[in-house]
Each structure stands twice: as C-alpha cells, then as structure tokens.
Amino acid sequence: MSTPTLSRTLLSGSPEETHRLGLRLGQLLQPGDFVGLVGDLGAGKTHLVRGVAEGAGVSRSEVASPTFAIVYPYRGRLPLYHADLYRLADYDELYATGFLDLVGGDGAVLVEWLDRIPEAAPREFLRITLRDAGEESRELVAEAWGARPAELLEAWLPANR
Template sequence: MLVYKTFTPDETEALGGKLAELLAPGDIVCLSGDLGAGKTLFVQGVAAGLGADVNDVTSPTFTIMNVYAARIPVYHFDLYRLENAAALVDIGFEEYLGGDGVALIEWADKFPAALPAQYLDIRFTAGEGPTERIITMIPQGPRYLQMSEELKERADTGFRYCDPSV
C-alpha cells in the first residue's frame, strides 16, 4: 500500500500525470471515494499525461463511459448511477478491460465482483484542508505492485509520498 498526500487540485492532477507515465495498454485503474474527492481530477491528469485533450475530460456520470484519444486510448468509466452489475454487460464493460487501452473506473467499489483479479485500486479521502487529499494506492497483482513502486520513486515536490506505517 502506498499513500500520497496532495494539497491542491493541481497536485492531485500532477499525481495522475505521473501515473500516466507508467501505464500501458491493458492496464486497469479503479478509483473510489466520496463525491468531490478528486477522482475525476486525477483522471484528467492521467489523460493529459497520455496526450489526451484535458478539455474533453469530464465525469461520464450520465453517459457511463467516455473514450479519449491519446497515445493509448483512455476508457473512462463512472459507475455511480448504475443500479446493478447486470448493467455492465449492457455497456460491454468487460470488452474494455485488459484491451488496447487504459481503463479508468470511477466508483469501481460498487461492483467488486465485476473487476478482474489484477488492477490498481486507488482510494481518495479528504484531508485536513479544503483541497488536501489522501490518495491510497493498493496494488492488486504483481504488475500493479511494480507500477506503484516505480511511482513512489518518481514522487516529487508536487505531491508527497507518506509512509503508511508512520
């Protein structure tokens, strides 16, 4: 488990951009946290880091999925409004996982049984200040453990790695 602390929206977005440097086709990133916790802002950073037009990146709450053209296609899901896991079949959810793009799934914790065995679990919680965020990354599988360790090595002044054992 890796824990980061960001103090501004720009820092949250920058952390997403750093993660983008490590993503490859087929990667799956699951995002959970309360409304306004920074999930979509983080996705904007990932999408920008992959070369997508950040102005196109919005929460797909009503459309369920947006696709962003980038050096690796970005499949951005928002499962907030889905009532049950059967709706995932209707949108072809499984077809986008592990394919030619990167799947970024907001509210993935609503349907854990629909997720593959390996992915990067990222949880967002509010910190002490109004824009402070605690971002916890829990790698599920060796690919995501390696990715998390590489991200830790790239941490800079834009965000801070926090040792969770302290």
C-alpha cells in the same frame, strides 16, 4: 478481497498536486492496465482523472465526466477508457453496457466509483482511494493486486519518495 501485493499512502496538499499525481500515473499507463478510483463526492477523483488523461496524451479539452455515457473513450498515446459506475445498480447492468469487453484490451481502463461494483475489476488492478484530509488536502491510498499493478505503483510512487 485478498490482500494487496503492494500499497502506498500519500498526502496531496492541493487539487493541482492531485492533478500532477494523475499526470505522472497517466504517463506510466500501458495497454491492459486497470485503475479503479474510490472516494466520496468531492474527494478529488476528477482532478486525478484529468491528470491521468493528460499524462496519457489526451487533450485537456476532451476530458469530460462520463456519468451519463457510463464509458467515455479517449485517444492519446494509447486508448484510455474512462468509466463512471455511480449510476449503475449492479454487475448485470454494467455487463449490458459492453464495458467488460474493454478490460484487458488495447487500452488502459480508468473507473470511478469502483466500490459500487467491485466485481468489475479484473484479478490484477490498481485501486486508488481518495479521502478528504482537511481544506484542499487529500489522502491517497493506492493498492496494487498483481505483478503489473505493483510495478505500475512502484514506478508511480516509489518507496523512497
């Protein structure tokens, strides 16, 4: 993989803070945006996803884990497609789900476990890696590949934050 256009690292001190970070990101999403999430079980991906969905105007009660459905569509101020690649073996299996038809479409795409099938990401995307930083703290490393993802990252986590 090439070098990211822009990257930012920050520390979230609690699940609530991770949720708030997701909320802010969700408010900034536009159709065509692709956000991939990477992190071990319990790293905070679900807290971030729930915040992103809420920020995109999705009712909190609608947000579920798509682990068994692979892709779960949400309707908010824009369509948000939440995918979970944990159970998929490879790109061919992902292709068979129809997931690739959603990329670059009418909504934003949020993918958990992107590291399992990295080729699922388009050329331009935002990747957020979450790591346990002790207790309830999490380190978030956000990396943007391309102009729009860099713009999104800069709006979400400005350098002078």
